[in-house]
Amino acid sequence: MKIVRYPEKSLWKSILERPHIDAARLGSTVSSILEDVKRDGDEAVKKYEEQFDHVCLQSLSVSKEEMDEAEQLVSDKLKDAILLAYHNIKVFHKSQLTSPSKIETQPGVTCWQKPVAIQRVGLYIPGGSAPLFSTVLMLSTPAKIAGCERIVLCTPPGKDGKVHPAVLFAAKVAGVSDIFKAGGVQAIGAMAYGTESIPYVYKIFGPGNQYVMEAKQQVSLHGVAIDMPAGPSEVCVIADENADCTFIAADLLSQAEHGPDSQVVLITTSEKTLTGVQQEVTAQLESLPRKSIASQALDNSKLVLVHDDDEAMDMANLYAPEHLIIQTDNYAELAERVVNAGSVFLGRYACESAGDYASGTNHTLPTNGYATSYSGVNLDSYFRKITFQHISSRGIANIGPAVAEMAAAESLDGHKNAMTLRMKSLSGN
């Protein structure tokens, strides 16, 4: 970890620079796989599953039997944990439901906005080193609350052709049953275009490696919406002199173990905290199973000493972290000053892993500085806000002349006519 003390403001941007990712070279590999899936459907998906996941699949669909079997294989303790997490995620996302209210902008002109669920959504759950059943809960639960009619879930199988039982159990808990064994670019293509087995969707959610991200970006240019662009995961911790260095070190390491390109940043007003965290990170790192991954991530990472809270908040807002932990005595005050972040954790006990799994907030969040303009996944991600309006004859009298005037000034006579014909019909001409 690089230590920076009292940096000049002009240097902040370079200090906070994220590791550069060159995705350009993936473009043609990804587009050719997408083309194949578009053309050959299931056959192409199976071909790439054999090539990349080393598995020969008869059927892409997860069967009822496999679902039932999975339920037997998950321990009761893990089941209880998943059920608790599901409950909390459900409660929090349900609280985001809004009811439309009708507004009269002028007498006789009634307008409202109604959230309507996206009919068909696709959820991608990566495979790889760990079964991300937590992501299943995070993406499925709000989709069900929103009322999406068709929820398709794709995830790569293991070499035994099976999906990890905890992934299937989480999907069952969340109420998702259209589950397919497909990973990587071929899964994104299948959900974008549809195959014989896998239904097409209107919006694709979920994390993935650089190939998956590139595939999501490419299909997003051709009519399929995606949750957000993505980059490596990251955390920023703001800490004062009373912060617990052991907790902070554990928080930094929990982020660092995600991948070699993860980034962790500590911003503190206290030299004591800085030194304490540095020592604790070194100590805790030793016993971490994913030590080598975390070590590489720590190479990209910074411990920054600043003069005061103002500098700390300005720097955090400039960084726009995916996760922001504020472990200071005045966390409530600082929380009010957060402008750019995905999800914010307040106080000594709110560790990032609480939000990653079970507190109820979503863990699919904007990385790579996208928190400046994107929200994390939330209930709204599964809705469109459709506007409605009803205009009475009185409404026409109230806004008709303005509409006609503006349409004429924009040289759109057809627009004007649509209004003036109605005005005339009401004036008895």
Add this chain to the structure above:
Amino acid sequence: MKIVRYPEKSLWKSILERPHIDAARLGSTVSSILEDVKRDGDEAVKKYEEQFDHVCLQSLSVSKEEMDEAEQLVSDKLKDAILLAYHNIKVFHKSQLTSPSKIETQPGVTCWQKPVAIQRVGLYIPGGSAPLFSTVLMLSTPAKIAGCERIVLCTPPGKDGKVHPAVLFAAKVAGVSDIFKAGGVQAIGAMAYGTESIPYVYKIFGPGNQYVMEAKQQVSLHGVAIDMPAGPSEVCVIADENADCTFIAADLLSQAEHGPDSQVVLITTSEKTLTGVQQEVTAQLESLPRKSIASQALDNSKLVLVHDDDEAMDMANLYAPEHLIIQTDNYAELAERVVNAGSVFLGRYACESAGDYASGTNHTLPTNGYATSYSGVNLDSYFRKITFQHISSRGIANIGPAVAEMAAAESLDGHKNAMTLRMKSLSGN
């Protein structure tokens, strides 16, 4: 207009097909202009303004004097119309404000979601044949309500180097003062990267031609968010036997006059209405100044006769129109069945041009079928929903074991440690 009577459901998709746009060939032209702007800043913007807008600009910024002068040049009647429209847009978008509510998902685990305005937004207003001051209102008003700190507006000047006075007046009414003379790809590049004069932004809004759209797509792949992808404008009208054919024809023509690639679709349960609309369109077209544009658009357009309301609604939802007008006796009932649309107009008096200008709803809407997954611009488009959580020691007791269990099952020991260290500290170990 092509007339289709009682088509088989299997043919619907091809009947509703939109005119194909081949944007692929624009890619390299657009990327080289963007590169130039990124490298040379103002100098490149001025160069392309000279090349494309045939204007030699000393300064890109609109001066205070130009703003004042513009106010003198707009007629009082148009000013009043703009002020009325602004009022209604403001009332409707203000009604979309939500206040965060804190939720306890478990005792001691408090989560909430707070809308925070995007700090820097860019609004693009096209030039061309008509001054789109209405779009200035539509994009600026919610930006101000949301509280965006920096609102940058770019619009191409005329050959006299000036921006249309109504555009400047609308900007002034909406409270936007950072206005720049830049159009096309160079404007999008300037707002994406920043130049000496034009500030960079985090999200770019606004319509434009195919070059502008391609530029927005390209910058969206590199960290700048955009409002939505876009295509040609379109309307779908659902009408019954009591609908007013004169009004419908005027509505169809108001859409057709937008551009030769606009599309209009009538879905009706009544042969009488179909025939009546066809005759009225022909009659009204004759006196339309933009007749030749509208005629070309009508060539892409369809009048469809269906058996009943069910078919009408299914077809409209399949089409997912930007604008949906429902002129039937039972419009309130049909409104409840809208699943895919940008903005819906109910009854005989709610013409599309009301919403285009002055009813209060936004006119920046998803085209090209994107209504299946995108909302039109609304107040939320200018916010991120940042999640916050606070966890007490009691909260740790309630969710800690579940977090530890799930983290271990995902093989993320660092995540587990962050929680178990806190649990241990509370149990007195």
